[in-house]
Amino acid sequence: MRQKITRSKTTIRRKPRKKASFFWGKLRKYSIIGFFILLFLGVGYHYRDGLLYYLGFKSYKLKYEQAEAKRISDIRNYQVLEKHKGKAIGLDLSEYQGKIDWDLVENIENEYPIEFVFIRATAGKDREDGQFEENWLGAKERKIIRGAYHYYRPNENSLEQAQLFIKTVHLKKGDLPPVLDIEKLPKGQSLDSLKIGLRRWLKAIEAHYKVKPIIYTGEKYYDDFLKKDFSGYLFWIANYNFYREKIKDDWLFWQFTEKATISGINGNVDVNIYNGDVGQLRFITME
Template structure:
């Protein structure tokens, strides 16, 4: 039998733990990374400055060119719409409006009427509605109120909110139902039922038939067949190939990029398919 020998185990000295706190190590590593990035940025600073200034200038030039083309289109359409009345529509997205400066478009075409968003869905009065509603009247603008319809919310509750919020007076435009989206939780048939309920309840309360606002494609695809003969339509279409209002449209929103004194940012502009006498006839109580 072979002799079995045993070896004494080798004792290893324990590793010394770092005395530097973990957060301090992480901070040092992050500092080194930032220093390295800063060094690279310094070395290539001229190239980077040239690149970013070039991109900025290019974008500014493109934006200026787009604005110039938009302004030319607006002026062209307004010129061709001689005799028809011009108006705008606003909501809280325009912020606080200086109504005493809201006079005209392109400093040449007077603003005769304004549509003001009153409510959205079943629980959302517009934050600036009451202020805008009163101010428009004070400026002797013909005013109209519109409701932004949410397809997935109860139509009767939406109508009741609008009725609670909007008090129409003689000379105001009929109420407007703004429908732009398709439902996510119901069928198209259910959507149409809801729209009819809103329209019927609002018409019964105010004694005047509401106007429907929507995009032209939405109108053609979903509303024309069942609503086209019974309701007046306010159509949004920004197509560059269209430069005059179509006969079947009561109002045409042809741009969202106009500049108007007293309002910050861009504004929607609309053309009424008629003259002052016809617009007066459309108002409540006439």
């Protein structure tokens, strides 16, 4: 009987491939990046004159557009002032204008004297304007008829806002009546609730100063929310649109621009027209 010979299978082990060196992989990566950087710089250098011309043109275009917008605004301002000769012209200011050189504040367009100024005193229930005291004194020293206004925040307690204004503003004979500035709609409360708050502020202020306050707002806000329910008050209306050329009969003041340039004041300034001459303006001041 033959003995069966069993051959054992030989397992062939393959040597693992040697991985590319980490160093060479990084070198290749940075070489590619470096190549594209050099290519970009080379193209930029080659077309440098064209690029500089293009960038210069864009900068010039932006400056031209800004200058053109300023020119158009100045033309409108002058046209509006021309149509209201004899009316009292004034400004309204806040800390956003920074420190004002009151010795230089005299007229608009070197022709129209500044007869009055409204100065922001307070905002909300806890904010006093950082420049109020200085501006309040500056207007008095320049013998400009002055008035103070409060920026109303709909979602804050109206009586606390009134008390802050009363604590901050001490009106004297010859000053304009206090002003309530309302521009925004409330968040999370109804219009009825807003109007209740406005009335509380107005009544508290009238009880303290013994004079009916003036209400400042935009024309659309006035037409949509205030005109009917607050008809017993006098209004100061803001409207900067080109179609509006003259003050309406039922407006006490008209803020017709926010882009005027006044000597002694940095940046743009709001300009207002009173619906009467300076003698009539004095007639509505505090006694």
